[in-house]
Every structure is written in structure tokens, then in C-alpha cells.
Amino acid sequence: MTEREKRGRIGGKSPNPYHEDKKYPEPTDCPRCQLVYRNGRWQVKDADEEPKTSHSSHCPACRREMDLLPAGLLYLSGSYWERHQEEILNIARNQSASAAAQRPLQRIMWIEKAEDKTEIATTSSHLAQRIGKAIEDACKGTLAIKHADDSQLVRLYWERSE
Ligand SMILES: [Zn+2]
Structure with a gap:
């Protein structure tokens, strides 16, 4: 942990x-x-x-x-991600903008690029899931969802290698 x-x-x-x-x-x-x-x-x-x-x-x-305490963390990785970063981050930003129109408490807190994967933190687990599913719909790949024991934090892992 x-x-x-x-x-x-x-x-x-x-x-x-x-x-x-x-x-x-x-x-x-x-x-x-x-x-x-x-x-x-x-x-x-x-x-x-x-x-x-x-x-x-x-x-x-x-x-x-x-407090820098996200409710959702979405990790993006794989060589497809490496090649299409801007396109995929635009999907994330568009989902965030349309969520905010209805639900102003659902926000992206940060997008942090690291060597092997990028982390998107959100104030709402729903927004992290919404973004993850939108990326999976648009780009295929695999999306795994992991709820923490106390369900205060949802982590999602999206990956596409080809
Ligand atoms: Zn406020």
C-alpha cells in the first residue's frame, strides 16, 4: 500500500x-x-x-x-498508450468536462506522467470509472477495476500493448 x-x-x-x-x-x-x-x-x-x-x-x-486525497486513480500504460497519449488524454478531459456540467464535484485532480504509466487522479470514483470505460470503448485494450477494502478508493488499470 x-x-x-x-x-x-x-x-x-x-x-x-x-x-x-x-x-x-x-x-x-x-x-x-x-x-x-x-x-x-x-x-x-x-x-x-x-x-x-x-x-x-x-x-x-x-x-x-x-488534502491530495483522490477517490479514483486510473493508470494508463502500454505501447499503444505511449503512441497515442494526447488523443487518450483528450478523451479523459472531454469526459471530465461533460461530467462537470451535471456533477461539479467530479473533477480531475492531476495527470502525472511517469516512465511506464500515467496516473489520472479524480475527486470521484465515478469519474475515474467513466474515463476508464470511455478509453476502453474508444481504444479497446483491457480495463481492470480494483476496489480498496474500505471502498474509499477505486483504482483502475487500462492497458493496451499493440
Ligand atoms: Zn469547492
Whole structure:
């Protein structure tokens, strides 16, 4: 287990500040990304909405970004990946953009290129799976999904060699 994964483990009894279902007083502003919590969910503010409300709290996505604690990790590898990196990263970015339109808490946190594989970290396990499946649909290859024991972190491995 890596350091990052260890930090991602949260005891079953303790409240999980990253949980998207955590309740906040309404309305609450996120001072970092300017989303507002209203009607039980974090959403983009309407254009005519007050910039500040009486409550302020970081949204679950910003908490993960500040703490560097992703909910999903997708690894890309293989010689096909080496040859088509930009094309495949565009699939990832497009999936992220269309997810964000509906679900602003689903974000790519980083894309880190290493020698043998590239890591895409996301604030939501759903987004990592969505990106992984879109890459598999478009580029074939194989996609493996591994849930951590406590299901706080999903890891996906996409690989294509030919
Ligand atoms: Zn935020």
C-alpha cells in the first residue's frame, strides 16, 4: 500500500468529510470553487445569485484537492498508450468536462506522467470509472477495476500493448 492510499483510509465510524452526501446548512458557499450547497447538493451558482451567503465551507471536491486525497486513480500504460497519449488524454478531459456540467464535484485532480504509466487522479470514483470505460470503448485494450477494502478508493488499470 502506498503512502497516498494509507492516507485515503478513513475509519468506518468517523465522519467522512469527503462524502458527497454530507449535509450542510443551506445555502453554504465553497470559498475555493464558488459552488453553493442548495437543495441538498453542491451546484454552480445562478448568474443573478448573491456571491456570498451566510455559511461557508469547502465542498467535498475541494477538500480532496486540498488534502491530495483522490477517490479514483486510473493508470494508463502500454505501447499503444505511449503512441497515442494526447488523443487518450483528450478523451479523459472531454469526459471530465461533460461530467462537470451535471456533477461539479467530479473533477480531475492531476495527470502525472511517469516512465511506464500515467496516473489520472479524480475527486470521484465515478469519474475515474467513466474515463476508464470511455478509453476502453474508444481504444479497446483491457480495463481492470480494483476496489480498496474500505471502498474509499477505486483504482483502475487500462492497458493496451499493440
Ligand atoms: Zn469547492
